[in-house]
Amino acid sequence: MNIDLVKQRISNKKSLRFLLAILIVILLFLYLKYFFTTGVFYDDAFLKKQGEYPNIQYIGKAKQGIIQISVKALTNKQDSIDVNFRLPNDINKQYNVSFKDVDYWGYSNLNIKDENGNTVFHGQYIKDSPFLFDENGTPFWEEAGIIVNKEINYNEDYKIFLKSIADFAALANEGIRGEFGYLVLAIIIFALTLIDIKYPLLFFSLNHMFTVKDPEPSDFYISMQQISWVVMPIIGLILLIVAVI
Template sequence: MEKRSALQKAVLISVAAMAVAFAILTFVFHRLEGVKFEEGFLRVSAQADDPAATVYAGKVQGERVKITVTDCPDEQRTEVVVQVGDRVRDECAVETGLPPIQADQLGPVEHIRITRNGQLLFEGGYTAEHDMGWYDLEGNWAPFSGLEATFRTSGENYWDSYKTSAGTILAFARGPERTARGSWMLYFTMLLFSGLLALDAAYPLALFRWQHMCDVKDPEPSDFYLEMQRAGWCIYPILLLIGYIIALRALP
């Protein structure tokens, strides 16, 4: 049996510890549901002082984001307030209960009105049964009505030119799709790499001889090979840690 050095033991312990720790963290993160917002992740909670309100909060693109959604069923209206640090505060609303709109080749669709900071942002028809199912007041298909182009100059902060789009407002008013952080697929990919590193650290000479036994009789590694192998044992655990963190923070 090959005698293992302190470095080999440290590598084996660190690899095993990361595999167990990130398995637990990924499991925990998967139980904490949230929603995607601007390539970020917001947690979901309820307002203690208003049972009709739902709050989505988190840090996205370097700023604290809070989106408060309040249902007003008596007014057939849902209010959506988007706050991004001190940079953005959009007070939005989605009104329903309006007369249906006759959409081209589709028939009657829901009539909605979306406002932002007191100004009309969109009024027309909408159906979730079709991709980009937005229609103007005459029933003409208007697929890009839910989007809003944002142009940023070089070096400008992500949020400086941000405006909440009609699609985002409607998505939060209707209840966005829930998701969770953490990718099991990426985790198991990192686990595979961890296993390969553990084998290399546990049986360095055996793996070297197995690799070259068909080419050379009684192969022996050079001093340079051994030095590079030890350097890899110091570097690869750091790369694995970065990979595990990426897997933990990944969104579907």
């Protein structure tokens, strides 16, 4: 069916246009709510934040099952925080984290104990650093966990990074689910497409205004333009999907 005919039929039915507008607004609201969901990324899974300090839970689903990480501050001074990991295949690990003596540069003394009270790390922590530091200020490197076929393998050999434990305790890795770059690019595509539909000769005239007097688009240009009115929104929708996965 001709695109112009479809546009004409839609424009002639105010009720249909109103329903379409309402549907678009509802879908946009739901999408933005999903996009701006607060949480953290852990092992390539997004964990949604639930609750508020001092009792917070991050819950999400990985390919192998549910991931639930709870953070509970035992004191208001943040010098004793329990971080509990509940991972697929019944992996449950609990740690106690304490931060003390934060200096001017953001470094603080860090101590991590396991569920048996054994100290598994003692050194220094800084929020924006990709690694921890030992007692001498030397970067502390950690080996990656078990990965099979490019996927995290949750088994008895699975290792939780000490830096991840500290970051959860410090609430340092929170963010939103969506990627702004893809969202902005999708918005630009939708905006340019709407402008092109509303003013079909605008971009053509701008492109030739300094070279040709009173330019007229060819049939090929018009055909490609109408195809772009379908293709570009599809690309925009794909970007919106990519932005939240």
